[in-house]
Amino acid sequence: MTALPSVVAAPTAPQVLDRCRELVHPALKETVGRLHPWLGEMAAYSFGWCEVGGTPVVAPGGKGVRQALAVLGAEAAGAPARAGIAAAVAVELVHTFSLLHDDIMDGDETRRRRRTVWKAYGTGPAVLAGDALFALAVETLATAPGGAGGLRLLSTALGDLVHGQADDLLFAARPWRGPERVRPDEYRAMAEGKTGALLGCSAALGAVLGGAPPATVAALDRAGRHMGIAFQLVDDVLGIWGDPAVTGKPVHGDLRERKKTFPVLTALSAPGARHLATLLESDVEPAVTAGLIEEAGGRTATLAEARRHIAAVETALAGVPLEAGPADELRSLLEFLVHRAL
Template sequence: MTAAPSTAPLTAVQVLDRCRELVRPELERAVAGLHPWVREMAAYTFGWCEVGGAPATSSGGKGVRQALAVLGAEAVGGPAHAGPRAAVAVELVHAFSLLHDDIMDGDTSRRGRPTVWRAYGTGPAVLAGDALFALAVDTLAEAPAGAAGAVRLLSTALGDLVRGQADDLLFATRPWTGPERVRPEEYRTMAEHKTGALLGCAAALGAALGGAPPATVAALDRAGRHLGIAFQIVDDVLGVWGDPAVTGKPVHSDLRTRKKTFPVLVALDTPAAGQLARLLESGERPDAAAALIERAGGRSAALREARRRIAVAEATLAAVPLQAEAGGELGALVDFLVRREL
């Protein structure tokens, strides 16, 4: 008797591709119901078209959040519709947040193209973001089961996201040193809200619509929040020391824009604070600032914190019963997201 050939586990890239292919038809159906002008802006946001509606081949992003939603549903053995529905809602909210973030931050490009507000105008971009947010809520409200709980999960994540964005904007107004400076622990809270809340919500939404018990839903939310902090901190490390060929940004890009990132804030809590603050304030010699941050322990502390958050996320996932295959794919996704620099 010949044994059946074993199936190799999917890589993280394959997992992302599979989930995007599963979710895109549902996302297109949801967006199709919008006003034609708003629909075009939404399609532009997702990389489906150019300004004016011509088809595009640009990337709409990795689809991390939608993958977490799909895997969250699959990991609890949910019905086939649960993951894609949760993923559509999360992807719509993520797109809404990016539209508004780009306006608040004054960013003129995203994924190699003009941002929506640059391409269509500020007012239209705000309108498109609002439409995507409303569509996300409507998508969950029409769920055949668990709608009320799912909407509560989303509203909690949105409230945290707003708090995180508010803190991030206010951080820019605070001094580099002194009693009013931003502390690393404040930054961790901001990162959990701004980045972790939606990652946690994604995995939890899939599980909630998949019929998981509240304890499992809460565990997936917690794991996603820890993952979000790790993801943000690793992104901070890449924003200072990352390879431009990989990050798509100039070397030391976060130092050139004077962002208060985790490695910077750790270094500002050391005797190097005065010298580093002068370099950051002047905007000159980002290479010297990067070297000083590393000597002061900012880079190593950031990587330790990211590793700690990953360990907590993995332990949280290990403590709840999950389907083996989907649980393994969740683990592969964690590796892909945050072990880029560890």
């Protein structure tokens, strides 16, 4: 009897993330090692490589989604591995720079169950460490083959990221109702800038450094941006209704912090939302508000919007020729990121 061919299972998203981290880590560590020793220590602390004072440690780090997107984007476009690694180092440096500054702006004192850099070292040093990481990312791209195109792509993404961050900060001061209230379409644009722009840049940057055609670069950037919006929308749902044992955040946390998230904004656009706006302006128990948001369709509308962006990712990836294996791994990351609440 002829043996049937064995079927090799596609890598899971955690396996994909692990593989990409192993590829990128040596280059990332070597690059960070070029910083001023004090700045390098703060960077290493933020990556989970050391404690305050420089004692080596293995602490929880980020998932490495952006660096994985950079590697997979390069591989999917048929670019050489070195292009994906250089791109991954650059986007990881930029992402960490943005987190250092975000934690200061938001007043967050912990990240991944450790003190944030500004709490551990001080506000001024944390700002300086973030600036150093940004400068190092620019240097990494400037010295890479094809770096000029990479810098143009990164500068566009950073402009969008800063625009989105500015809108996010300004949203907090705007009212829940009336002509000055935040509209769902404004929030969607903010999410694309704050979250989607760097994900899009991550997916496209390795392709740029590898000399991929403009259409492929544009498709990967578009896919990453839609992925970022979908991720933010799902995060909004989990921020109100998520299980704390899974999310690591308190139930109804976003409502307690008065965050203007997509479920709230869509519910406020529904007929008869005046009572909800009154409750959001009061100190009523968040569980009551969460129930009204769900009754007004906020949760359903947010998940439907997330699904539209997931479909847009698929459309973007299907619109250009990509290497099948890496493209499938990109899709596995999409499922990992956004199917948590669907």
